[in-house]
Amino acid sequence: MSLISADAMANDFFATADIVAGKTLLDKNCISCHASSYGGDGSEIYTRPFHKVASSKGLVAQVRACNTNLNLQWFEEDEMNTSAYLNEQYYKFEE
Numbered sequence: 001m002s003l004i005s006a007d008a009m010a011n012d013f014f015a016t017a018d019i020v021a022g023k024t025l026l027d028k029n030c031i032s033c034h035a036s037s038y039g040g041d042g043s044e045i046y047t048r049p050f051h052k053v054a055s056s057k058g059l060v061a062q063v064r065a066c067n068t069n070l071n072l073q074w075f076e077e078d079e080m081n082t083s084a085y086l087n088e089q090y091y092k093f094e095e
């Protein structure tokens with residue numbers, strides 16, 4: 001386990017996720033669309049005052065929903081890694 005994923009141990013739900021891999025997947029597949037709707041680097045969709053996601057579980061469910069819409073055919077592991085990165089960077093849920 002890398003140092004960076006050890007960081008995520010604050011949240012048991014994402015304890016085994018690979019945050020670096022998650023960031024790579026997000027940068028490649030997800031950001032341009034959020035950025036074109038919300039401007040900037042697209043991160044405002046996660047930090048807007050009434051953002052939809054309210055828990056780690058909800059976060060994974062939303063990542064899965066976007067992923068299914070896009071038909072990216074990610075593995076569950078990819079969804080977990082990307083959710084863990086989003087949590088570490090933006091949502092900061094503790095469970």
Ligand code: HEC
Binds near residue numbers: 026030046066086
């Ligand atoms: C084609 C455009 C598009 C792409 C590509 C896209 N999304 Fe989204 N995403 C949206 C829209 C639109 C919403 C807002 C949905 C709403 O408000 O109901 C959203 C919302 C979200 C949210 C919830 C934000 C909140 O309110 O807390 C997350 C998390 C998210 N997307 C993750 C992803 C991930 C991960 C990917 C890549 C697999 C991705 N999205 C790709 C359009 C997209």
